[in-house]
Amino acid sequence: MSADDLLARLRGFVGAQGPVQVARHPVSAPAIADWCDAMGDGNPVYTDADLAAKSRHGGLVAPPATLDIWDRPGLPAQARFRPVAKAPADDPRSKVMRLLEEAGFVGVVAVNSELEIARYLRPGDRLQNVQLLEDVSEEKKTALGIGHFVTTRHRYTTADGEHVGDLLFRILKFRPGTGAAPPSMEGARPAPDPAPSLRPRPGINRDNQSLFDGYRAHELRIPRCQVCGATFFPPTPRCATCGAFDIGYTIGAGRGTLYSFNVVHHPQVGGFRYPLPVGLVELEEGPRIVADLVGVEADQLQIGMPLEVEWLDSHPALVEGATDSRGPISVPQFRPATPRRREETLSAATVQDGDRLPLWVLPVVPTQIVAGALATRDFQDVHHDRDLALQKGSKDIFFNINTSLGLMERYVTDWTGPEAVVTALRVRLGAPAYPYLPLTFAGSVQTVDADTGRAVVAVQATNELGPHVTGTVELELAP
Amino acid sequence: MTRHTYAGQAAIVGIGATEFSKSSGRSELQLALEACAAACADAGVEPAEVNGLSTFTMETNPESEIMRGLGIPELTHFSRIHFGGGAPCATVQQAAMAVASGVADYVICYRAFNERSGRRFGSGVQDRPAGATAEEAQFAWTSPHGLLTPASWVAMFATRMMHEYGVTSEDFGRVAVADRRHAATNPAAHFYGQPITLEDHQASRWIVEPLHLLDCCQETDGGQAMLVTTVERARDLRQPMAVIEAAAQGMADDQHMMRSFFRDSIVGLPEMGTCARQIWETSGLGPDDVATAVLYDHFTPFVLAQLEEFGFCGPGEAKDFIAEGAIEVGGRLPINTHGGQLGEAYLHGMNGIAEGVRQVRGTSVNQVEGAEHVLVTGGTGVPTSALMVGAYR
Numbered sequence: 001m002s003a004d005d006l007l008a009r010l011r012g013f014v015g016a017q018g019p020v021q022v023a024r025h026p027v028s029a030p031a032i033a034d035w036c037d038a039m040g041d042g043n044p045v046y047t048d049a050d051l052a053a054k055s056r057h058g059g060l061v062a063p064p065a066t067l068d069i070w071d072r073p074g075l076p077a078q079a080r081f082r083p084v085a086k087a088p089a090d091d092p093r094s095k096v097m098r099l100l101e102e103a104g105f106v107g108v109v110a111v112n113s114e115l116e117i118a119r120y121l122r123p124g125d126r127l128q129n130v131q132l133l134e135d136v137s138e139e140k141k142t143a144l145g146i147g148h149f150v151t152t153r154h155r156y157t158t159a160d161g162e163h164v165g166d167l168l169f170r171i172l173k174f175r176p177g178t179g180a181a182p183p184s185m186e187g188a189r190p191a192p193d194p195a196p197s198l199r200p201r202p203g204i205n206r207d208n209q210s211l212f213d214g215y216r217a218h219e220l221r222i223p224r225c226q227v228c229g230a231t232f233f234p235p236t237p238r239c240a241t242c243g244a245f246d247i248g249y250t251i252g253a254g255r256g257t258l259y260s261f262n263v264v265h266h267p268q269v270g271g272f273r274y275p276l277p278v279g280l281v282e283l284e285e286g287p288r289i290v291a292d293l294v295g296v297e298a299d300q301l302q303i304g305m306p307l308e309v310e311w312l313d314s315h316p317a318l319v320e321g322a323t324d325s326r327g328p329i330s331v332p333q334f335r336p337a338t339p340r341r342r343e344e345t346l347s348a349a350t351v352q353d354g355d356r357l358p359l360w361v362l363p364v365v366p367t368q369i370v371a372g373a374l375a376t377r378d379f380q381d382v383h384h385d386r387d388l389a390l391q392k393g394s395k396d397i398f399f400n401i402n403t404s405l406g407l408m409e410r411y412v413t414d415w416t417g418p419e420a421v422v423t424a425l426r427v428r429l430g431a432p433a434y435p436y437l438p439l440t441f442a443g444s445v446q447t448v449d450a451d452t453g454r455a456v457v458a459v460q461a462t463n464e465l466g467p468h469v470t471g472t473v474e475l476e477l478a479p
Numbered sequence: 480m481t482r483h484t485y486a487g488q489a490a491i492v493g494i495g496a497t498e499f500s501k502s503s504g505r506s507e508l509q510l511a512l513e514a515c516a517a518a519c520a521d522a523g524v525e526p527a528e529v530n531g532l533s534t535f536t537m538e539t540n541p542e543s544e545i546m547r548g549l550g551i552p553e554l555t556h557f558s559r560i561h562f563g564g565g566a567p568c569a570t571v572q573q574a575a576m577a578v579a580s581g582v583a584d585y586v587i588c589y590r591a592f593n594e595r596s597g598r599r600f601g602s603g604v605q606d607r608p609a610g611a612t613a614e615e616a617q618f619a620w621t622s623p624h625g626l627l628t629p630a631s632w633v634a635m636f637a638t639r640m641m642h643e644y645g646v647t648s649e650d651f652g653r654v655a656v657a658d659r660r661h662a663a664t665n666p667a668a669h670f671y672g673q674p675i676t677l678e679d680h681q682a683s684r685w686i687v688e689p690l691h692l693l694d695c696c697q698e699t700d701g702g703q704a705m706l707v708t709t710v711e712r713a714r715d716l717r718q719p720m721a722v723i724e725a726a727a728q729g730m731a732d733d734q735h736m737m738r739s740f741f742r743d744s745i746v747g748l749p750e751m752g753t754c755a756r757q758i759w760e761t762s763g764l765g766p767d768d769v770a771t772a773v774l775y776d777h778f779t780p781f782v783l784a785q786l787e788e789f790g791f792c793g794p795g796e797a798k799d800f801i802a803e804g805a806i807e808v809g810g811r812l813p814i815n816t817h818g819g820q821l822g823e824a825y826l827h828g829m830n831g832i833a834e835g836v837r838q839v840r841g842t843s844v845n846q847v848e849g850a851e852h853v854l855v856t857g858g859t860g861v862p863t864s865a866l867m868v869g870a871y872r
């Protein structure tokens with residue numbers, strides 16, 4: 001079949017509708033609470049009935065990012081889990097996919113997901129959706145390979161026909177191996193091994209041992225005169241303020257602000273990842289210390305930004321039980337301070353185009369990936385089963401789209417406060433979010449209208465592999 | 480006002496150097512002996528008359544070997560100054576104090592190394608084992624976090640300077656452009672005939688942001704020496720003398736070795752301020768009396784801070800002071816007319832002292848009119864030193 005013939009056959013399905021997909025269970029408060037737990041979303045309009053009743057919603061609502069989770073078929077849809085083969089699906093997208101696979105376009109990757117919210121869901125709503133095959137693109141050259149973009153639109157209604165929102169979903173079906181060749185690494189010097197144990201060990205002596213003992217216990221000890229209470233850094237045996245040789249310590253809260261920084265490019269040595277941002281951190285308690293900055297890109301660094309400690313157990317003991325330089329070493333690193341959830345909803349009048357949201361660094365761990373997948377009723381094995389994820393060519397399990405969307409929604413609504421109304425979430429998908437790669441959310445106000453309260457916030461969540469999601473959250477702030 | 484009593488009583492009477500290269504092909508000791516012998520020859524003094532030596536604690540060539548190689552029968556003064564590049568002007572101060580007080584008659588200040596082909600200081604402390612002396616243990620606060628090189632230490636100050644004073648990378652670049660312009664006409668300079676533009680500076684790769692490659696000095700193999708004696712003896716020698724009008728050392732408030740990150744303010748160089756106060760008080764001079772200066776330039780940002788510490792401009796004003804070519808030949812204060820350590824050679828500042836002497840003699844390749852008093856400074860960000868040399872009248 002020629003490419004033109006294939007495209008004609010594919011496009012024959014454009015405009016076709018699928019069967020109505022009906023949720024097995026209504027929207028429910030316990031499922032909402034599980035979702036909030038998985039996302040770490042503390043917005044009381046989702047879980048606190050009393051507060052929700054007094055809010056603009058007049059009662060509990062579901063997070064808008066949950067629009068497309070309620071009518072999912074759930075675990076029984078998983079072929080591996082279900083011993084009996086099911087009949088081929090007969091919705092238009094499935095038919096298009098089968099045609100593409102027969103033509104060699106066996107690779108698949110989700111590209112865009114856009115949720116438009118007509119109204120917030122409430123416990124008790126029973127949802128259904130109808131799929132419309134909106135578009136099949138002509139053959140395109142992409143970085144992954146030659147392929148076709150397939151776009152579907154899903155219209156969500158309640159069982160009695162009330163329209164509550166829409167989902168636009170775009171995937172790329174591509175021929176593996178036809179993508180751009182990776183850039184030549186010939187002549188490039190290989191990056192040094194970043195294993196932290198290759199870092200220089202600190203020289204530990206009687207004057208500084210107490211600090212390193214504290215570091216081993218993940219205590220940010222700050223030298224303090226036991227007589228006059230003066231604090232200082234680095235340690236020294238005599239208090240310059242009162243002359244006492246009685247030096248103890250106080251334990252810092254692990255919070256501070258960025259006083260200065262640099263980004264090391266050369267020379268590159270083992271133990272570090274380059275470019276390496278290093279901060280001079282002014283601790284809440286006063287003294288400054290030097291520490292690596294993690295979960296933050298060089299161009300996101302700003303003097304004055306709030307930071308919090310993240311401990312790195314850098315070196316195992318060279319000599320078991322040693323408490324000097326040969327013992328185990330832990331060092332403080334700092335990441336952008338976790339932003340606090342705003343209690344009072346932000347007024348549009350106080351927001352301006354270009355305003356930046358504080359950075360949020362999420363330490364991605366397997367439990368959160370699994371919890372997010374299950375809370376969004378996504379039972380695809382690549383989101384919870386590492387063995388199968390590896391078999392399918394992935395490096396590990398990774399966030400499903402709805403978890404990424406949920407976290408992005410939480411990031412923005414933590415900043416806006418509880419009663420901002422989300423009207424749309426639109427993302428382009430990029431690098432996978434694997435465990436142990438911190439995911440950094442950054443956002444800025446794209447537009448805001450003080451009269452209507454409407455605002456668009458641009459968000460990007462990035463890990464060391466690149467942008468994971470890039471998109472916008474559209475919402476209405478307090479007037 | 481305190482005036483150092485030895486000031487004006489001693490002079491630099493001879494300068495000598497090897498060629499500056501990236502691979503000398505000979506030992507550090509040979510480089511040192513060549514430079515010392517050349518300084519004596521320049522002055523017309525027999526090495527056997529020398530009875531004092533002063534150098535850096537980092538110097539690998541001990542006074543005993545210099546003594547043997549030069550054929551010096553007896554030494555009555557030998558002293559060393561610590562803290563790397565902070566030492567150069569202090570070795571001259573040691574010499575001046577020694578000859579003015581009668582401890583020695585002729586003192587050679589010397590520094591020689593294969594810093595490019597041998598142990599490179601620019602590579603920092605990455606391969607240094609974790610010692611735990613009081614000095615070594617200070618690296619515990621930076622090395623495990625990846626700050627392992629002088630560039631990585633200086634860059635921390637530079638970012639804060641940019642933040643507080645609105646200094647830009649282009650402002651740092653103007654220092655590099657000036658140095659390289661001066662090196663371009665100096666046949667002894669590594670970058671002879673190779674001036675750069677601000678665009679070249681901006682396009683050069685990052686070493687440690689905010690420092691580009693062209694913000695960082697070179698690494699050099701070579702040797703440099705100066706011969707110091709009393710003004711009285713100097714009158715009878717071959718070369719016009721460069722009188723040591725003032726010399727100073729400085730450490731200040733919460734001092735660390737290139738890592739004084741813990742001070743109330745990190746945008747200035749208070750240890751250089753300590754030197755500046757002594758230089759002006761002892762010499763009786765002020766910024767308006769100085770037509771050219773050799774300002775230590777291992778990294779460009781601290782050149783700006785030095786202009787402020789010496790009062791050529793107010794705090795935060797250096798970026799305006801250096802605009803419009805003010806620090807290039809023809810400007811208000813041409814600096815580093817030999818090309819500096821970015822352009823000529825990195826000799827721990829000792830080659831800058833030699834250039835100060837040439838300006839006083841009137842023999843610089845970029846001679847500045849009216850260079851009667853020349854300011855020379857030692858390493859920045861470290862415990863440091865400074866020197867004022869002038870013509871004999």
Ligand SMILES: [Zn+2]
Pocket residue numbers: 225226227228229230239240241242243244
């Ligand atoms: Zn005390």
